[in-house]
Amino acid sequence: MTVSPAGSSVPRIEGPLKVSGIATYTSDFNFPGLLYAVPVCATIGSGTIAGLDTSVAGSMPGVQAVYHRANIGRIYRSAPDEGLGTHLDERRPPFEDDVIRYYGQYVAAAVADTYEQAIAAANAVKVTYDAKEPDVRDQLEPEGQPNLDGERGDPDAAFDSAPVKIDQTYSTPVETHNPIELHASVAVWDGQDFTLYETTQGVVNHRDVAAEMLGVPKERVRVISRFLGSGFGGKLFPWPHSFIAAAAARDLNRPVKLVVSRDMMFQNVGHRPRTQQRIRLGAGSDGKLVALMHDSLNHTSILDDYQENCSEATPYSYSTPNFRATSGLARRNVGTPTSMRGPGAVPGLYALESAMDELAIALGIDPVELRLRNEPNKDEGLDLPFSSRHLVECLAVGAKRFGWSGRDPRVGSMRKNGLILGWGVAGCSWIAERFAAQVAVDLRDDGSARVATATQDIGTGTYTVLANVVSEKTGIPANKIEVVLGDTNLPPGPISGGSMVTASVIPAVSQAIESAQQRILMAAIETEGTPFYGLEADALAFSGGIVHRKNEGPERGMAFEKILAKAKARSTSGLGKAEATFGSEDRKFSQHSFGAQFAEVTWQPEIARLRVSRVVTVIDAGRIINPKPARNQIEGSVVMGVGMALLEATEYDARFGAPINNNLADYMVATNADAPQIEVTFLDYPDRVLNDMGARGVGEIGLAGIAAAITAAVYHATGVRVRNLPVRLEELLA
Amino acid sequence: MRPTEVFAPAEPPADGQSARKNQLAVTLRVNGESVALQIDPRTTLLDCLRETMRLTGTKKGCDHGQCGACTVHVNGRRVNSCLTFAVMHQGDDITTIEGLGRPGSLHPVQAAFLEHDAYQCGYCTPGQIMSAAALLEEPCGATDADVKEAMSGNICRCGAYPNIVSAIQDVRSER
Amino acid sequence: MEMFAFSEAAGVEDAIRAGAESGTAQQGARVRFVAGGTTLLDLMKLDVERPLAVVDINGLPLDTVTKLTDGRLKIGALVRNSDLAYHPDVRSNYAVLSQALLSGASAQLRNMATTGGNLLQRTRCMYFRNRALPCNKREPGSGCSAIEGENRSLAILGTSAHCIATNPSDMNVALTALGAVIQIEGTAGKREVPIEAFFFEPGDTPERENVLDPGDLVTSVTLPPPPQNCSQVYLKLRDRASYEFALASAAIVASVDNGTFSYIRVALGGVASKPWRSLEAEEQLYDQPVDEASFRRAADAALAGARPQSRNGFKIELAKRCIVHALGVATAS
Incomplete structure (x- = not known):
């Protein structure tokens, strides 16, 4: 038997479908009578619609309808919910009123027999506006009093009297998720029920929101997302296009496909908001922090309050007796922001870790050593012990693997092959929590298992991890385990967000397996012809797929599939349920993953060429279930981090409010040629506070330190401290 | 005409x-x-x-x-x-x-992508694989840097580039 | 995209006849030839190009590279960028062209894009590409949004108060350094235009980018006989390591005799409204010693007339470093 237990690298179980083009993503679905919808986007950033003329568009070949405020029908609002229960970030339904609050806001949609006809019709809709000057300014100021997010001691006094001070403001630009899969909806209405094929990181939440907004009971909506072309947070919550497609499908009684174009991806489906963060660090000459203040702002849209939570990781990162974090919002004429990979911690740690690097330089202390000197022995924000924190070891292992001891701290002093080298380091961390999850596990009479839950695999490897976990817990080889995800007909599973799916489903899987196995034991004692007929169930055990007496080894037992066959049962199904820890009031530990990232840049001033050449990352994320996809996650985060540090920024034109570089040539993400040499090490300390396998997630943490490590390296190479991402070569030219 | x-x-x-x-x-x-x-x-x-x-x-x-x-x-x-x-x-x-190839009869590039975990979400993957299969017949240099440049017309937002390069180099070394 | 009539040209004359139906061969043309399609489809999807007729010229016999008896190299307008870049004659005798082509776009796009299409590549100015916003090149008289907008990537040389768009082509810069000549066939017969006379600066008619009139078809580009004892370098500077247009680039064709420049051509890309030959830099270099001081004087001279905008002033220094470094590489022994 080839068991593929957790901890061994096995190819993804869905891999053959992905490499052969068979894996079906949302926009791949096609149905008889399918129509194509194309939205019309506002060409002003603020104002009102003065006139909307669909007469030409409506009479063009193949056009079935042109929808707008007056004829879309009722799309309701989904009332706010605590936490992430029934949630969407942009709460205004499409076409709700004639007010334009951001450039690109949907004002109409053309539906036609073919995609080409729908595009032509959308372009022919004539919209006139009463335009106002939009406000898309980069410089942020808080609206009202900032929130006090956390405080201890007397940070102002301690900072004022500190021997060494850093007081700097860091900003991060609007970043756009830009998964290569375009957001899309294929809506099917059969006269009674909706089936919505959606690009979503949360089929259950999407179903719940859609039912409320379409005004139908939940059981009348089924949401499916078998494969997702990644999301990075941008697909966590529903966006307005989905309701346009569903409303059109219901009105026309035909399936409708709406694929959001790449330019709309910069307007209508969220972004990481611009952040502006003032960090104040006060330290003694020994490098010990005496005060830490983190005051952050982020922009949000006119109607929605999106909080980036930049200081999320700040209270527990370092030991300091005096601390304060505040946050505020600045309202702008932009689409509603949303979570993007590592929300809060990623921009927040860029600022905090950059300030720590500046403090190290001010003190003349090695930046690794400075962090070691400020290592806390508990979470001082929550006043709780850490469930598992190995940041010190991450730094030590990383320093060794990177060769940090060979560093000459003088700016521009290190060279290799005629290039100036810069080295930088930063710490990273990310929450380790669980969402509620239900999982069904069927054990079947052919020796196979089926595991089903309405979560989804967004590219992080959830299909494979579930097979690994069930394999380890049942002894059934991974290739005999069917994993079914991405369908609200399945037991409700978690959103794919917060790097929490793996940790969330493990307890539910364990429970489901136990339940299914218990039913097999019951069958064993009740079925004539099994060696266990007439015994008590608690005299039996289940080991590696074999039922046997507790006082005997499995070699004298019977395989579970044989017991099922004798009992004439196709399968036994067990359902497992696990509660959320996320948002829990009653906690005994501070639960986080930690890591250290070391970056090397090369700098050629004679041609102003800056490249990231090498990154070493060491991650403490509990036990790693499947190292291959886990490593891939960290490597991918590093690649994204190169983009965050050096390339990515959505630029809004101040006069028109338009995200002007709304395409993949002008909003640059890292190409293959930009990817540095990447080394990843996992410390692999199981965190059994979180679940019985000790596994945490790895989807986000790899992006949390990389930008600060790169900008520290840029400073080391060039002497220029960039506090406003991304690093532009013009800032290095002087 | x-x-x-x-x-x-x-x-x-x-x-x-x-x-x-x-x-x-x-x-x-x-x-x-x-x-x-x-x-x-x-x-x-x-x-x-x-x-x-x-x-x-x-x-x-x-x-x-x-x-x-x-x-x-x-x-x-x-x-x-x-x-x-x-x-x-x-x-x-x-x-x-x-x-190019189906499960059970995968093209060597498809098999190498599977083996090297040269993808995450899989959405850009068909394009990456078609690009890589064509690259095998192009005048591309031998180094990883050559492959990276030749594959830079295929964006992978998941950032699986290191594995994409190793998958391609694996196939090239077999030829 | 609006409906258009699609046809395939059976011959050059056929194409010319179809093209002559257009009121202009410049922005707003009613008839467009399609070859590789990489610029035309891109702009048609943006509704920036809205032809009523699209004429497929891929069947025309213009896809060969021919060594002429007088030593010139004739490149058919339909020769694909990748074929041209890897053509043995180009690699060995016109290396700057091969380097420039391979630095541009991606392998897929180079397999599609043609010599004629690359020559006519349109600006990447983000305002030109957004139909909702004012742009003098796309909508004459509507105003230039770039001058007070996002202009980091735009031109500092050869601009006007009406347009600061950059010519984005790498190939054109190399062709300029090599002294290419464009062959055109039109309703009035055949003619030849040196590349420096082919492109217009924007002036007050930025919608008019080159000499082409309705019916004109670029049939080939010829290169002079290979420059003797010359080294050739194309250096492209950009943010991303690949798959990006130039922020600044330099094409150098240089010959050195007894420690001084005996032949020099300098052309710049990414910084000008058209592929930019810098006679000023060349004048500074002729008969001058091959050293960094000469390079710097040349670079200063090349950028002396630069007019920076709000966000692209850095291009002056960047272009200078590009010239100096490229000259250094070209003359390294």
Whole structure:
């Protein structure tokens, strides 16, 4: 038997479908009578619609309808919910009123027999506006009093009297998720029920929101997302296009496909908001922090309050007796922001870790050593012990693997092959929590298992991890385990967000397996012809797929599939349920993953060429279930981090409010040629506070330190401290 | 000049719908099979493959030649199928991911992508693989840096680039 | 995209006849030839180009590279960028052209894009590409949004108060350094235009970018006989390591005799409204010693007339470093 237990690298179980083009993503679905919808986007950033003329568009070949405020029908609002229960970030339904609050806001949609006809019709809709000057300014100021997010001691006094001070403001630009899969909806209405094929990181939440907004009971909506072309947070919550497609499908009684174009991806489906963060660090000459203040702002849209939570990781990162974090919002004429990979911690740690690097330089202390000197022995924000924190070891292992001891701290002093080298380091961390999850596990009479839950695999490897976990817990080889995800007909599973799916489903899987196995034991004692007929169930055990007496080894037992066959049962199904820890009031530990990232840049001033050449990352994320996809996650985060540090920024034109570089040539993400040499090490300390396998997630943490490590390296190479991402070569030219 | 067939129905409307107007007759040879189609001249090769021929393995990521997800082979060379009209490909030999290999009979590049975990979400993967398969026949240097440059027309937002390079180098070393 | 009449040209004359139906061969043309399609489809999807007729010229016999008896190299307008870049004659005798082509776009796009299409490549100015916003090149008289907008990537040389768009082509810069000549066939017959006379600066008619009139078809580009004893370098500077247009680039063709420049051509890309030959830099270099001081004087001279905008002033220094470094590489022994 080839068991593929957790901890061994096995190819993804869905891999053959992905490499052969068979894996079906949302926009791949096609149905008889399918129509194509194309939205019309506002060409002003603020104002009102003065006139909307669909007469030409409506009479063009193949056009079935042109929808707008007056004829879309009722799309309701989904009332706010605590936490992430029934949630969407942009709460205004499409076409709700004639007010334009951001450039690109949907004002109409053309539906036609073919995609080409729908595009032509959308372009022919004539919209006139009463335009106002939009406000898309980069410089942020808080609206009202900032929130006090956390405080201890007397940070102002301690900072004022500190021997060494850093007081700097860091900003991060609007970043756009830009998964290569375009957001899309294929809506099917059969006269009674909706089936919505959606690009979503949360089929259950999407179903719940859609039912409320379409005004139908939940059981009348089924949401499916078998494969997702990644999301990075941008697909966590529903966006307005989905309701346009569903409303059109219901009105026309035909399936409708709406694929959001790449330019709309910069307007209508969220972004990481611009952040502006003032960090104040006060330290003694020994490098010990005496005060830490983190005051952050982020922009949000006119109607929605999106909080980036930049200081999320700040209270527990370092030991300091005096601390304060505040946050505020600045309202702008932009689409509603949303979570993007590592929300809060990623921009927040860029600022905090950059300030720590500046403090190290001010003190003349090695930046690794400075962090070691400020290592806390508990979470001082929550006043709780850490469930598992190995940041010190991450730094030590990383320093060794990177060769940090060979560093000459003088700016521009290190060279290799005629290039100036810069080295930088930063710490990273990310929450380790669980969402509620239900999982069904069927054990079947052919020796196979089926595991089903309405979560989804967004590219992080959830299909494979579930097979690994069930394999380890049942002894059934991974290739005999069917994993079914991405369908609200399945037991409700978690959103794919917060790097929490793996940790969330493990307890539910364990429970489901136990339940299914218990039913097999019951069958064993009740079925004539099994060696266990007439015994008590608690005299039996289940080991590696074999039922046997507790006082005997499995070699004298019977395989579970044989017991099922004798009992004439196709399968036994067990359902497992696990509660959320996320948002829990009653906690005994501070639960986080930690890591250290070391970056090397090369700098050629004679041609102003800056490249990231090498990154070493060491991650403490509990036990790693499947190292291959886990490593891939960290490597991918590093690649994204190169983009965050050096390339990515959505630029809004101040006069028109338009995200002007709304395409993949002008909003640059890292190409293959930009990817540095990447080394990843996992410390692999199981965190059994979180679940019985000790596994945490790895989807986000790899992006949390990389930008600060790169900008520290840029400073080391060039002497220029960039506090406003991304690093532009013009800032290095002087 | 080939007579302009536009603005005249290429065949009587089958279902009385206006969708049939302004269509051109073209025969495409895709994955070795010839298919006679009536298509809108505005239809890109990408949309024709996906929406008309239902070959959805080829993906749309930007529709402007900026991401490479739509890469297919035309007469053995890799191209962006989003930037060419389908009607321009009468007589051309077109290969898509569906024609490269199937589970059980994977092309060596597909097998290497599987082995090296050279993807995450899998959406850009057909384009990456079509690009890599074409690269094998191109004058590409031997180093990883050469491969990285030659593959830079295929954006992978998941950032699986290191594994993509190792998968390709693995295949090249076997040849 | 609006409906258009699609046809295939059976011959050059056929194409010319179809093209002559257009009121202009410049922005707003009613008839467009399609070859590789990489610029035309891109702009048609943005509704920036809205032809009523598209004429497929891929069937025309213009896809060969021919060594002429007088030593010139004739490149058919339909020769694909990748074929041209890897053509043995180009690699060995016109290396700057091969380097420039391979630095541009992606392998897929180079397999599609043609010599004629690359020559006519349109600006990447983000305002030109957004139909909702004012742009003098796209909509004459509507105003230039770039001058007070996002202009980091735009031109500092050869601009006007009406347009600061950059010519984005790498190939054109190399062709300029090599002294290419464009062959055109039109309703009035055949003519030849040196590349430096082919492109216009924007002036007050930025919608008019080159000498082409309705019906004109670029049939080939010829290169002079290979420059003797010359080294050739194309250096492209950009943010991203690949798959990006130039922020600044330099094409150098140089010959050195007894420690001084005996032949020099300098052309710049990414910084000007058209592929930019810098006679000023060349004058500074002729008969001058091959040293960094000469390079710097040349670079200063090349950028002396630069007019920076709000966000692209750095291009002056960047272009200078590009010239200096490229000259250094070209003359390294």
